[in-house]
Amino acid sequence: MGSSHPIARIALYICVFLFVFTEVLFSPFYPQFFQKVFGVSDLQFTGNYLFLCRLSVVAASPVWGWLSKKVDRKRLLLIGQAGTGLSCGMMALAVTETQFAVWSLILLLFKSSYLLLYPLLLESAMDQKKVTANYHALAQCAAAGAALASSWLIQLKDPLSVFWWIGGLDLLQALICMAVLSKTKTESRIHKTPIPASASAAxxxxxxxxxxxxxxxxxxxxxxxxxxxxxxxxxxxxxxxxxxxxxxxxxxxxxxxxxxxxxxxxxxxxxxxxxxxxxxxxxxxxxxxxxxxxxxxxxxxxxxxxxxxxxxxxxxxxxxxxxxxxxxxxxxxxxxxxxxxxxxxxxxxxxxxxxxxxxxxxxxxxxxxxxxxxxxxxxxxxxxxxxxxxxxxx
Incomplete structure (x- = not known):
């Protein structure tokens, strides 16, 4: 995917914003969320939930990086987006806090694939420092916007229904990437030059x-x-x-x-x-x-x-x-x-x-x-x- 595809880069920037926005959503108010939706007032549950969520990301991130050596990154990204969308739908259907927590962990295993967005963006531009600057600015704006939106969404009668919208946004991202990135598939091939075994090991x-x-x-x-x-x-x-x-x-x-x-x-x-x-x-x-x-x-x-x-x-x-x-x-x-x-x-x-x-x-x-x-x-x-x-x- 070369620099001649600004539409592809715009699509990836949109995905970056939505990824960070939906990931941060509700995070400042999870104690209130579990209390309102599932009647769980024990803060220890919230602490354990956040700990397990972060741990799942720690475990899954290098796996997606390793898979990107074997499979085209764009294909992996589409799989992750589709899996994230479906997991969000299951979270919206959860009737207990345990079900919600289990589907959250499954969601994060898929959502960790979104780390592939950054390398794809860098490969799509000649000026990498511009992409790096835009990426961090966009991510911070999305996080701030999500924190502000959370204060309103937590007041909804059924905050759990928000996950239907989040899942829909993930599926929308998958459709956008499928339409845009498929056109650049042949340009993203990497031609490797054979390297001697000793030099490769060093x-x-x-x-x-x-x-x-x-x-x-x-x-x-x-x-x-x-x-x-x-x-x-x-x-x-x-x-x-x-x-x-x-x-x-x-x-x-x-x-x-x-x-x-x-x-x-x-x-x-x-x-x-x-x-x-x-x-x-x-x-x-x-x-x-x-x-x-x-x-x-x-x-x-x-x-x-x-x-x-x-x-x-x-x-x-x-x-x-x-x-x-x-x-x-x-x-x-x-x-x-x-x-x-x-x-x-x-x-x-x-x-x-x-x-x-x-x-x-x-x-x-x-x-x-x-x-x-x-x-x-x-x-x-x-x-x-x-x-x-x-x-x-x-």
Whole structure:
């Protein structure tokens, strides 16, 4: 799928938005959802549900990446979209919380195939940094929109019926991709040049080493930034007396700051990725410490703005570092998603170990410590890729 197919790229962008939007929908209000729909008031059930959901994504992501080596990505994406749509329909028919949870896990096994959207987008454009910037901005906007929509949808008489609409959107995505991507099937063939066995083994060893270093970088970054999320609104309400609306705005502010960082992300250069990442990562660290140590609402808000702006640049730099490796990176992206989801999985579980009081600023300081460890790891991980880029340029 070459750059001469803007319609295909637009279709994939639509799928990215809908994927993130439907995935985040209801996530801020799952305790209220289970209480209203199934009469489950035990918060432990919600915690276990979210833990198992994230764990299923950790397990499924590398599987889809591995399958993309064997089967055409577009075909896998269609299978995942169709399976997701049907699973949503079964969730809408659930009569108990257990049935809902089981079908949620099945849905996520299929929905993990959506990670193939990103490599397909990168393959469809000549300017990968533009695609990377657009992808992150679009994903953050979709997440913010879903969070806002959730506050309205949870008030419906039957919130479970929303999953019929979600399933319909997934099936619609499958139809759009089937119509658009099928026209570019012959252009997406990869012509491989035979590689000697010794050279292939050496390359695989280097790739695995690089993948592990980058994986640790991805894990520590997402673990750190996720530590401050579970009790964020509780903290802002207790510390600053903010209303629900103000707390929601502060929670979503980093997502909106991604749009402000969009022009910077589009100007990233391969040879400067490590320097840009280290500077941005240091600013993320400073912004988190600023949030934890601020004494005024204005200073806290400024910290949130800095946090969102530089975190977006960090994420874009990491993606570019991986996808500089060419088409092979598309297969490895599944592993990166697993490291990311592992951080998202373990961070909420770790929060009680840092604080027993929801109003405490300790999660911010803990996140700062993790980031202080993260930055040297990122420096080492990106060094090899920087050297590789300079060698190619020479």
């Amino acid at each position: 390359r695989k060893s280097r790739d695995l080493y690089f993948l592990m270093k980058l994986g640790i970088t991805v894990f520590t970054l997402h673990f750190a930034v996720t530590l401050i999320r579970p009790l964020f609104t509780v903290y802002t309400e207790a510390e600053y007396g903010s209303s629900y609306v103000e707390s929601s705005f502060l929670f979503l502010l980093p997502s909106f700051m991604t749009l402000a960082a969009l022009p910077v992300m589009k100007k990233l250069k391969s040879e400067n990725l490590r320097n840009v990442y280290m500077i941005s990562g240091a600013m993320v660290l400073i912004s988190i410490l600023l949030q934890g140590g601020s004494s005024t609402f204005v200073l806290f808000t400024a910290g949130r703005c800095l946090f969102g702006f530089f975190l977006a640049i960090c994420l874009a730099s990491l993606d570019m570092s991986l996808f500089q490796k060419g088409k092979e990176a598309g297969h490895q992206y599944g592993w990166m998603c697993s490291f990311q989801n592992l951080g998202l999985l373990l961070a909420p579980v770790s929060v009680p170990a840092f604080t027993e009081n929801g109003a405490s600023s300790v999660p911010f300081w803990a996140a700062g410590v993790v980031l202080a460890v993260h930055l040297p790891a990122a420096f080492v991980a990106l060094r090899r890729n920087s050297s590789l880029t300079k060698a190619k340029a020479a």
